[in-house]
Every structure is written in C-alpha cells, then in structure tokens.
Amino acid sequence: MAELERLGVRSVPVLSRGDKYTFGQSTKQIVEFLGLGEKSGPELSTDELAARVTKFMEAALELIPLMPADRLDTHVPGRPRSYRTLAFHLFRVVDAFLDANENVTLVQAMFREEPAADAGTDALVAYGTKVRDRFRAWWRAGDTAPSKTLQTYYGPQSLHELMERTTWHSGQHVRQYMMLLEKEGVTHHRPLVAADFTKLPMPQNVWDG
Structure with missing residues (x-):
C-alpha cells in the first residue's frame, strides 16, 4: 500500500516499474507497458x-426469476455480495458502459452501487429490462464507432x-448466477455454454x- 500511495494510485489492480505504472484493467495497456x-x-x-x-443480458433476465426470493440476501462465495446485488451489478456494468458513451467518466463507484435493500425479483428484472432496451436503442441509433474515445x-x-471489457464482465457474472442457482438446487436449461x-x-x- 505504501508503494501505491507513493505513486498516487488509488485503485487496483496496477503494475508498476520504478516511478511508472499502468492499471491492470486493459490488456492492451499491460502489453504496451511491459514492452x-x-x-x-x-x-x-x-x-x-x-x-x-x-445474449448475456437475455440469459440473466431468464435466470433471475428462478432464484427463490428468500435466498436473495444470501452472499456469494468468498465475498460480501448478496445474490440480489449480483443480479443488479451484472446489468449495472452495461449501464455504466452506456453512461460512458454519453460523456460520463466511468468511475469505480459505479460498480459499487447497490440495489434497494428490499428489491425483489420483479424490480431486478425491471432494471435489467431497462438496461437491455437502452443498449439496444444505443446500438441501433447511437454513436458506435469502435475508435471513439471513452473516459x-x-x-x-x-x-x-x-465494450469488450463490459461484455466479459457482465458475462462472468451471468455465469456465476447460473452456478448459484445450481447451488440452491434450482434446475435450468443453461442458457449459456462454453x-x-x-x-x-x-x-x-x-x-x-
């Protein structure tokens, strides 16, 4: 932590070499930094x-209603995040990407946002549907130039x-939700495969x- 403070870095993961550093979120930046x-x-x-x-969002909208309501406060393995928060977060990742496309700087706080403490399945599905529809509208009529710079x-x-990072990030959490359903004894037809x-x-x- 002392080294991070010396460099003025406030988030991780990060790679450093002397007085230079790069964040670990971008594979391209890592490759360039390491030469x-x-x-x-x-x-x-x-x-x-x-x-x-x-497809990931559609799968999530299919899976989220299958989770028993009395399990939404249960925490995922290894971290203090509830099933409810995970269901919200996997859509917030996409929502944050869309915000960035509207000239809002993407910040880590976006990924720490929580749903309402009493948000039930209907509320989670409603939010997910809203994000999916927002994404569809942006993709159909927005500025989707691959080289566009986002902050x-x-x-x-x-x-x-x-967009790549957003896609795999959301997909990873949908993959987790499938496993959570299986952990809770809920069967589903596995809408996503390898x-x-x-x-x-x-x-x-x-x-x-």
Whole structure:
C-alpha cells in the first residue's frame, strides 16, 4: 500500500516499474507497458460483442426469476455480495458502459452501487429490462464507432476496448448466477455454454471476479 500511495494510485489492480505504472484493467495497456511487442486488443468485432452482451443480458433476465426470493440476501462465495446485488451489478456494468458513451467518466463507484435493500425479483428484472432496451436503442441509433474515445478511471479507452471489457464482465457474472442457482438446487436449461465465452478474456474460474 505504501508503494501505491507513493505513486498516487488509488485503485487496483496496477503494475508498476520504478516511478511508472499502468492499471491492470486493459490488456492492451499491460502489453504496451511491459514492452512485450505482442498483438493485443479485442478479438471480436463490435458487432459480435453487441450480440454477445445482448445474449448475456437475455440469459440473466431468464435466470433471475428462478432464484427463490428468500435466498436473495444470501452472499456469494468468498465475498460480501448478496445474490440480489449480483443480479443488479451484472446489468449495472452495461449501464455504466452506456453512461460512458454519453460523456460520463466511468468511475469505480459505479460498480459499487447497490440495489434497494428490499428489491425483489420483479424490480431486478425491471432494471435489467431497462438496461437491455437502452443498449439496444444505443446500438441501433447511437454513436458506435469502435475508435471513439471513452473516459475511464484507468485512462482513455476506445469504445471497442471498453465494450469488450463490459461484455466479459457482465458475462462472468451471468455465469456465476447460473452456478448459484445450481447451488440452491434450482434446475435450468443453461442458457449459456462454453462457446458463448470464446474469444473473450474471461477469468479462468467462475469466482475470479
């Protein structure tokens, strides 16, 4: 922590070398910082990413109503986050991306936002539906140029790069929600399979992230 304070860094993950540092959210920035000379950046086009994140949101809207209401206050494995908050968060990730496209700087506080303490399944689904519809409207008629620059807490990012991060981030949490349902003994038809995560820089394990 002392080293982070010396560098003036207020968030992690971060890589440092002497007095220089870069945040760990962007693979491209890491590759450039380490001078690896390797190709980096999204493997999927923005069209493909839009299809993926839409599929992830549709899957979440199908899965969230399956969770028993009396389990929404239960915490996920390994961290103080309730099932209710996870269901909200996986859509807030996309909502924050859309905010960034409207010239709002993406900040970490967006990802720490919580739903109402008494938010039930209907409220969570209503919020998710609103975000999905907002994304569809933006993709249909908004400024979706891949090279557009968006402002984030870890530096300027292209729309393409932030869209990839948004897609896998949301998808990771939907993957977690499927596992939580299974943990609670709820059967579902697994709306997402391994192929839905290909060419995305997904965490190796379900509970990494």
